[in-house]
Amino acid sequence: MRDVIEGITAQLDRVPLSRFAPSPTGYLHLGHLVNAICTWGITHALGGKVILRLEDHDRGRCRPEYEAAILEDLEWLGLLPDIGTVEAFRAGATRYRQRDNAAAYDSALAQLMATDHVYGCDCSRKTILARAPQTNDELCYDGFCRDRALPAEVPHGTRMWLPSKPIHFDDAWRGPQTQTPAEQCGDILLRDRHGNWTYHFAVTVDDLDQGVNLVIRGEDLLASTGRQILLSERLGRVDPPVYLHHPLITDPAGRKLSKRDFDKALRDYRAEGASPEEVLTLAAQQAGLIEAGRRIDVGELPGIFA
Ligand SMILES: [Zn+2]
Numbered sequence: 311m312r313d314v315i316e317g318i319t320a321q322l323d324r325v326p327l328s329r330f331a332p333s334p335t336g337y338l339h340l341g342h343l344v345n346a347i348c349t350w351g352i353t354h355a356l357g358g359k360v361i362l363r364l365e366d367h368d369r370g371r372c373r374p375e376y377e378a379a380i381l382e383d384l385e386w387l388g389l390l391p392d393i394g395t396v397e398a399f400r401a402g403a404t405r406y407r408q409r410d411n412a413a414a415y416d417s418a419l420a421q422l423m424a425t426d427h428v429y430g431c432d433c434s435r436k437t438i439l440a441r442a443p444q445t446n447d448e449l450c451y452d453g454f455c456r457d458r459a460l461p462a463e464v465p466h467g468t469r470m471w472l473p474s475k476p477i478h479f480d481d482a483w484r485g486p487q488t489q490t491p492a493e494q495c496g497d498i499l500l501r502d503r504h505g506n507w508t509y510h511f512a513v514t515v516d517d518l519d520q521g522v523n524l525v526i527r528g529e530d531l532l533a534s535t536g537r538q539i540l541l542s543e544r545l546g547r548v549d550p551p552v553y554l555h556h557p558l559i560t561d562p563a564g565r566k567l568s569k570r571d572f573d574k575a576l577r578d579y580r581a582e583g584a585s586p587e588e589v590l591t592l593a594a595q596q597a598g599l600i601e602a603g604r605r606i607d608v609g610e611l612p613g614i615f616a
Contacts, residue, residue: 311599311615314554315355317482318524321552326358328524330391331513333365334376337575338383341528341559343593346389348556349526351611361520362391364399367408367512370504377407383576387586388608406520408512415507418515418545419500422470423462427544428500430460431467448533451496468501470541477536482554484529489536498537510534514541522551529555559596 318326330349332342353360364380366372381396390396394406403410422428433454442452455469462468474492481487491498500511517525517538532555539550579589587607594600599614606614 314352314482315615317480318352318356318552318554321480321482322523324523326353326356326524327361327393327520327522328353328358328526329361329363329394329517329520329522330389331363331365331516332380333368333371334373334380335368335371336376337379337577339573339575340589340593340596341573343387343576343589344556344559344597344599345526345528346384346387347590347594347597347599347611347614348554350389350608351613351615352526352554353524355612355616356524358524359392361406361522362394362396362399363516363520364407365509365512367507367509369409369506372409379577383580386580387576387590408507408516411516411519414515414519415512418511418518419468421546422500422544425544427471428462429456429458429469429471429497430462431455431469431497431499432460432465432503433467434503446494448495450494451499453497456497464501464505465503467499467503469497469499470544471497472537472540477539479535479539479550479553481532481535482552483556484532487532487535489533491537491540494533495537498541510538510541514538514545517551518542518545518547523549524554525551526554526556528558530558531555557597559593 328349330346332338350360364377381399384390385396394404398404399407405411435449438449438451441454444450456471460466472492474490476488476490478486478488498510499508501507535553542550576589587605590608591605594606594614595602600606
């Protein structure tokens with residue numbers, strides 16, 4: 311794993327600041343734990359700090375009981391954040407909980423509105439699909455509302471015009487990448503028709519606002535990186551974070567961990583009597599981070615990557 315560390319230090323000349331950023335829409339499972347192992351292990355191997363951020367931008371799907379469970383699970387595992395501590399979340403409002411960070415998103419949106427890059431959109435998924443057949447894996451917006459001068463506020467969605475240029479970045483796990491967001495997803499949604507900030511907008515503002523310079527996440531989010539780099543450029547960021555997209559746990563058929571058949575909560579293992587070491591070891595082995603037979607505890611995470 312030493313080349314991963316070298317890949318980061320070659321691009322980052324400062325103390326790493328990374329984040330573990332689950333959404334309180336459910337309980338933590340082994341997939342989250344693989345991400346936590348990589349985030350704590352790699353960041354601490356480099357002498358950096360980990361922020362805990364709770365991504366509850368989608369207010370309709372988040373529940374306070376899931377937030378409480380995430381904090382409790384992290385404490386049980388011994389995965390204590392350096393910034394955005396468990397105590398700070400329990401004490402009340404904190405900038406590391408997206409629901410409490412509206413001022414940062416309002417201010418970033420005002421900055422973008424002052425340019426000609428933002429516009430209102432009243433299209434639904436259905437109307438976008440009806441206008442143009444889709445060839446990508448994800449929905450690609452066709453720019454239909456760019457010149458319609460709709461107000462960029464509820465009940466309209468708010469979109470940002472994207473230039474058709476390729477974005478290059480060197481993923482610390484997967485090597486050089488090129489993505490053209492204008493062809494993947496089209497103009498990106500910053501806020502939906504109901505007033506919810508979108509994932510891409512909220513995390514890009516947070517990463518800039520909180521000084522995050524190392525983003526460690528699963529490879530299912532690889533495709534979203536180019537558009538987040540573009541958005542961060544528009545927000546004035548000159549040095550985007552270093553990105554690392556690690557492998558996901560797969561089931562024996564090679565499929566990604568799914569909600570239905572592979573999503574056993576960490577607290578279920580705990581209820582069955584498993585120790586934190588056993589659950590950490592299971593996650594690390596299933597993701598191929600450690601060899602069979604090796605056991606790890608939380609203090610040994612940096613050693614996996616050093
Ligand atoms: Zn539209």
